Amino acid sequence: MHGVASVGERAVARLRRERPHWRFTDGAPPAGARYSVLVAGRPDEALLSASPALRTLVVPFAGIPAQTAERLADRPGIAVRTLHHTAGPTAELALGLVLAAARALVPADRAMRDGDWTPRFVPPEPTMVLAGHTATVVGYGEVGRRVARGLAALDLRVNAIRAGARGTSGDGVALIHPPRRLPELLRRSRVVVLAVPLSARTTGLIGANELALLPDPAVLVNVARAAVVDESALYQRLLTGKLAAGLDVWWSEASGDGPRTGIAASRFPFHELPNVVLSPHRGGAFSLPEVQRARLTELTRVLDDLSVHSGE
Known part of the structure; x- marks a missing residue:
């Protein structure tokens, strides 16, 4: 089994120790490459084309970049x-x-840091209780x-929207609905959490019309893509003061290999x-050691599964 890994030198070194019968090449594809599995989130054309034996791309995180x-x-x-x-750390956030x-x-x-107890007696708007209300995931x-x-x-x-659902069904936690039910659900949702992959169908999924459907008050949380x-x-919609939001994803973001300060997250002053x-x-908490270990554990499991099914 040939692999090209873009998960870091330490991860590749550990994989080599734990799976000595696998063969890895890290970085640019070698001449005459015959790898069947490519581990990369954003592979260039060279990596995708170098091996005629390539059958599986493993993206080492959730979602597929555009x-x-x-x-x-x-x-x-x-x-x-x-x-x-x-998934666990993202859900926690x-x-x-x-x-x-x-x-x-x-x-x-912020108020308490200045010795101001006003929020106890006059809650900032919007402040709301969640229990007994409806949420849509x-x-x-x-x-x-x-x-x-x-x-x-x-x-x-809890209601949930799942692509591919044809009708409404329950799993003991949520009522699961097809995407066409979204407008109806928004009208009665105090909480909306976006955890959907970005695709042509989900780009701009929540626009002015959808936001106008939300009741007052409501909370919108986005841990998907901006x-x-x-x-x-x-x-x-947020300027009205009737909607609260928690945003972990933005329209402009710092990259791991670029500057980390002085970067506006939006063209609007959120x-x-x-x-x-x-x-x-930071929903995925990818920089934490325990998450990095979990990443390698899951990657190993996926590669083991691919190895078994390929007979290697």
């Missing part, structure tokens, strides 16, 4: 596997954003299911709004 999806469109013979080791936004924790924290995959369980534990009635929500429409909790795309 550029990768475009390059794979002309390669139907390459199957794609993704990793979901960050989503629930944290729901609670922080609903109870205006950030404005209250848009995207019912690894993250969405965990978020739904957390919301149900807070005594919310482009799922119309940037301008969300900012304008940071000036007291009813928004801002998070710098």
